[in-house]
Structures are given as structure tokens and as C-alpha cells.
Amino acid sequence: MARRSAPEVNAGSMADIAFLLLIFFLVTTTIDTDRGISRKLPPPLDETVEPPILKQKNIFVVELNKNNDLLVEEAPMKLEDLRAAAVAFLDNGGGSGDEACSYCKGEKSPSSSDNPEKAVISLRNNRETSYGTYIAVQNELVAAYTELRNRESERLYGKSFSQMESELKDVNYSGSKDRLKDQIKQIQLMFPEKLSEAEPKK
Template identity: 55%
Template structure:
């Protein structure tokens, strides 16, 4: 028998097959974009240390009832007013912090019956077991927003010169940190920590009553 050359396989339909697979993966792909509010829970502490006494004026209480209504500092408040109320409280600067320094950067009204210093100001939220999760998230969002607005303001004051074109300075700083997560930028980290230190996030959550 004469040696026959193997006939060439027709590859013309290869593209069709590949297209078919491509379209399948195109359709099934969901580029996920999960976002949310990042919070830290307090660790469980079994020690019986006496909790430090917090002055009433340094405590900003937010209670969410089972019908979703707000009770802020024992007064009824609308959701839309919560953000400003929290900012006013944090930014009051009526006294001194633990080290005896008064808040030089606070722009609040320095009332004697509101918080002494952002260092000392604590927001405490409490909710009922029946509170809708949506309301709970709205409150969280407003309170985080209050902190973010103040941090944004301090970042603007201190570091605007490094980010002349940024829309929001603190956001720009965090984005830069995110972008360079593999090569640590000490200066940037220091700046972010400085802003966080000026406006520390002291947001505590009480456990709902068992009933």
C-alpha cells in the first residue's frame, strides 16, 4: 500500500465552537460587586473590671424602636436629622480630653452639656429585637456618615496640599492605600492614622433586651 498522507482536519468550525463556549461564559459570568459597612465587634470580655464611668454628656444614645422610630438622647428624631445631630455631638469640643487638651480643630458650639472632646465622645446605639434590619442599617449608615464627614473635613484641612485635585481627600488617601497594598507607604499610613486619631470611631452597640 502506498503511504497516504493523513487528510488535514478542517478547523473552520473551531471558531464556532469557541464562540459557543464564549457566549456561555459571558452569560454565566457575574462580576460581583459586594459592598457594605465594615464594622468591628467588641471581643467578649469575661473579666470583671469595673467599666469606666462615662459622663452622661459624653454619651450620645440612639435607640431604635420596634416600629423603626428613633429615640435620640431620649427625644424623638427623624432619620434625616440624625446625621447632623451626631456631627454636632462629636464636633462639640466643650471640654478637654483625657490628656487635658482641648479640641482645637472642633468647629462645634462648645456647649457645656454636650461632648467634651471627640476622643471622649461615644455614640451608643440600641435596638429592639423586632426592629426591622433596614432601619437598623439606616441608622448605622447615618452614624458612620457622621464620622466620615468629620474625618473628611480634617483630612481636607491637613492634607489637601498633597491631593489638590481629589474630590474627597480622605477617600483619595484610602484609595491610594488600597492601590499600593503590596508596597507599604509609611507616610500615607501615618497620615490616615492621624486623621483617624483626631476623630476616633467610638460607636458602641448594646445588646437588645431579651423579652
């Protein structure tokens, strides 16, 4: 008895179908991008330039240990109090003469920062600090700058700094973008974000 040959499957169009499916998934799939912390890296180290001399009172030291405990100026502090403490430091305005701050509304304590241009926030953390706590502390410190910038922007231009930044990104904004950029730069110069991150401790 003769053996029957198995019928062949026509696979000629399988490559076309696979290619169409590939294009379909490439077009319809959205890829989430990770959002990071906005930081400007320092320029390459130049051995000929001396680092600026900072007064100790112009440095606001924030530390995170391996147990996620927050220490501000070597004293324990709760995370929810950090923003107010940073605002008080940045807005102190304790300088006199050329270092005086005309727009600061702080206590003008001589033991705290002279003016926002000289004030530096130094963040130090341990290698075993949890990422969530680290990000939460970063958020509070950036929020302190944003709060002060919003206040001065409202006073000078009648709208918040955050609103001005969103208007700058808006393609349908009807006003002058050059003027808006100048206003944003002016507010940034009043409260420059000087956030220093030291090498993590082991």
C-alpha cells in the first residue's frame, strides 16, 4: 500500500504577517521614560581655579544616615519640617553692606545665611540610605527654592514662577517668550539653586 504524502502548508505569507504585526506593535506601544532629578553637573575640574571660600554660616548641612534618620545642622528633624527650615535659611538675609538682601523676609540673624546668592545647601547621605527617603529629601529642598521663587515672582510679575515655566513650554503661549525668559532668569538669580551633594559615606 502506497504511503500518502503529507500536504504542504503554504508559508509564503507568514513573513508578511509577522512584519505587519511588528509594525503594528511598534506604532501602538508607548514606552515610559524614567524621570530623574534635574541637576546640572559641575564643569570639569580645573586645577588652576581656586574653589570659592564659603563661610560656615552660609552652608546648611542636611544629613541622612543608614537608618534614614534626618539630621539638619547636626540636630534631628522630621521630613515635614525640612522645607520650612530650608526656606528660613535661604531667606534669612543676615548680610550687611554689599552682602545685604533687599528682598529677603527672614529673621536677618547674623548666625545664618547672608543672602540667597551665597547660601548653599549641602546634602550628605549614607550608601545604605533608602532611595525613597533620598528622593523625599531632595523634593523638600527643591520645594523650598520653588516656594521662594513663587513668592518673588508673584510680587514682581503677578504670577507664580511655576506658571511662568509652564507658559514657556506652552507652544500656544501668545506673549513674548523672550520677555518671559528674562523674567524667569531674574527670579533664578534672586534665588539660585545651590544644592551640593557630597560623596556618600560608607
